[in-house]
Amino acid sequence: MLDADLKTQLKAYLERVVHPIEIVSHNDGSAKGKEMAALLEDIRSLSDKITVVEGQDSAARKPSFDINRKGSDIGVSFAGIPLGHEFTSLVLALLQVGGHPIKLDEKVIEQIRNLDGDFVFETFISLSCHNCPEVVQALNAMSVINPRIKVVAIDGGVFPKEVEERQVMAVPMMYLNGQHFGQGRTNVEEILARLDTGASARAAAELSKKDVFDVLIVGGGPAGAASAIYTARKGIRTGVIADRFGGQVLDTLSIENFISVKETDGQKFAVALEQHVKEYEVDIMNTQRAVKLVPGKVKEVHTESGAVLKAKTVIISTGARWREINVPGEREYRNHGVAYCPHCDGPLFKGKRVAVIGGGNSGVEAAIDLAGIVDHVTLIEFGAELRADAVLQRKLATLRNVKVIKSAQTTEIHGDGKKVNSLSYTDRNTGDTHRVELEGVFVQIGLVPNTEWLKGTVDLSRHGEIEVDARGQTSVSGVFAAGDVTTVPYKQIVIAVGEGAKAALGAFDHLIRSSDDESELAAAA
Structure with a gap:
């Protein structure tokens, strides 16, 4: 065996x-x-x-x-x-x-x-x-x-x-x-x-007692981990709060483009990130989701559990999540036929008919993987052409149980009240509406930044990303941001790590150049 x-x-x-x-x-x-x-x-x-x-x-x-x-x-x-x-x-x-x-x-x-x-x-x-x-x-x-x-x-x-x-x-x-x-x-x-x-309330009370951090990092993905290492190495009091350490990388199956690491997977990479951070004196506070940022000489970060943490500087690295198509039926049938991870949920649709929405690299890779498991795959792309790399498109074209529909806008996901049974789309060239009978829909249309909790506090782009300058500084003094949550283009792990380091250096520079002395900060706290 x-x-x-x-x-x-x-x-x-x-x-x-x-x-x-x-x-x-x-x-x-x-x-x-x-x-x-x-x-x-x-x-x-x-x-x-x-x-x-x-x-x-x-x-x-x-x-x-x-x-x-x-x-x-x-x-x-x-x-x-x-x-x-x-x-x-x-x-x-x-x-x-x-x-x-x-x-x-x-x-x-x-x-x-x-x-x-x-x-x-x-x-x-x-x-x-x-x-x-x-x-x-x-x-x-x-x-x-x-x-x-x-x-x-x-x-x-x-x-x-x-x-x-x-x-x-x-x-x-x-x-x-x-x-x-x-x-x-x-x-x-x-x-x-x-x-x-009662555990959440007890934990929140303990967290709120913590002293003021020099830098508090919100988010434990690659950008947050890099920020923590860089600030801790400067000898300043560093804290990290994270919903889950590792962030979006935990949902990544294979990583083959992180320089010097030939091949790994998301879970191993996330474990390595956390182990590296723990080599330094970093206060890691897991299962804590930020819900509010209060600017000031001493910033406050409020968590979903009720904790209030204070810091002289804050680095936001809350990353992104799978983007939804926002059509009727999507949320109603989530986990009942609507899925976002073909690697995890694909085997449950063995021998069935499914659709993949999205013609970028993620969508085409999903269609290729699913084609080896399910009976039939319908790939639906909004644009006139697929956006995936040529090598992936060539592979897709060899699969007999995959149908590609371009210039199509998904309009509704239907079900019988318990699970998905079909999908409707509109032909963007003719305006005609079509219905596809199926049992599963995999949404693969990119990411949306986790910034809802920051609206009205820091400047966001029209896509909801945090606007940052060359140092990672946001529109709020002493508040920095890094990674997929920002306007920095090309959402890649290696870029997030670099941006996290840069934001950390920016925060450290802000601390040493600040005209506020320790007594003022202590009084403000």
């Missing part, structure tokens, strides 16, 4: 197992069942602390398996074969159930341990989803810390009937005690905030 190199690596990891592990297999003898049996046998052969037994009960899902710590009620479950992006989740589950320390802040671990209640999480995933492992790994870790939390990760490709019955059309999709809990990339802190309703 596993190749020799993977076995060697896994064997080395399993040497860290402290407590004996019993893997309980629930097999149905199917092809997938045999594949799972081979995987479990490989794992068993690599450690004398691991045994595999056949389950004696009638499991709800087969093939599936439980990883249990012998002599305890600690364990996690997988329904399917966790390979692909989920192989790391499997390895971590073995280590953590086996007693290897969980890398979470002690306060977070204590908060998980003290949760009162019984929680049963079911998470639907696809093995090609690069967002799913964070959710699976977060819930698995929580289950090991608090055995009253039971978890199972379900491969939607292995259990299509259940996917259809529950109308799962986006992953990761979480259910708690049988009820929908949430979807999309989610970390431990975000899950905890929903389970422990």
Whole structure:
């Protein structure tokens, strides 16, 4: 099942197992069942602390398996074969159930341990989803810390009937005690905030007590990380608040154009960013979303949780998100046929008909990827010609199950009240309206800056981007901005990193040239 190199690596990891592990297999003898049996046998052969037994009960899902710590009620479950992006989740589950320390802040671990209640999480995933492992790994870790939390990760490709019955059309999709809990990339802190309703208020109160920062960076993507490193290296008090550290890069599958790094993926890149920032004395405050900026000698940043943070200078690097087409039916059927990540959600549409809206690089790449999974792809482009690179257009032209419609404006996404069933568009040349019968719509029309919270505070372009000068300075003194959120052209990771460094240097220069002395600032605070 596993190749020799993977076995060697896994064997080395399993040497860290402290407590004996019993893997309980629930097999149905199917092809997938045999594949799972081979995987479990490989794992068993690599450690004398691991045994595999056949389950004696009638499991709800087969093939599936439980990883249990012998002599305890600690364990996690997988329904399917966790390979692909989920192989790391499997390895971590073995280590953590086996007693290897969980890398979470002690306060977070204590908060998980003290949760009162019984929680049963079911998470639907696809093995090609690069967002799913964070959710699976977060819930698995929580289950090991608090055995009253039971978890199972379900491969939607292995259990299509259940996917259809529950109308799962986006992953990761979480259910708690049988009820929908949430979807999309989610970390431990975000899950905890929903389970422990008082946690957010307590955290906000603690954050508001923090002293004035020399520089407060809002956003934890490439631009924000670069800003933090540059300001921390100057020896000034630096803080970072981020909705999720890594930002939009977490939704990037492959990165092959960051100079000196031949190839990586978004999740690895985001982890590397955070690890680099943590090499310095930077106060990182995760799961905090800014909602208001109050200018002044000492600036205030208010968060959604109610915290108020103060700083002498602020660098805004809140990035961008997927742009919506804003037509009837889009929001109503989001995650019920309307999707924005073909890598994550594409496998859920296997054998079905889908549309991709957008003829740029992202749209054409999505159509190419989906063509290998779905029955048929209709690519809809607003302009008279596709805008993607020539090499991508040539590849697209070779695919027989892809139809390209140009000069077309999507006007509505239709559904039956539960899921998408068609799409309407207008031919921009003739004015005629057409309807395409399908089961999924993937929107790929670019990004929109995350600046709604700044309207009326800093100058924005007509596209909502923050206007900055050559130093990253905004229209507000002492407030800088960097990355995809600004008017700087060409939204690329390497450019965001450079702009983040530049904004940091601009903020530092502002601090040392400011005529306000420390006593004035302290009084203003």
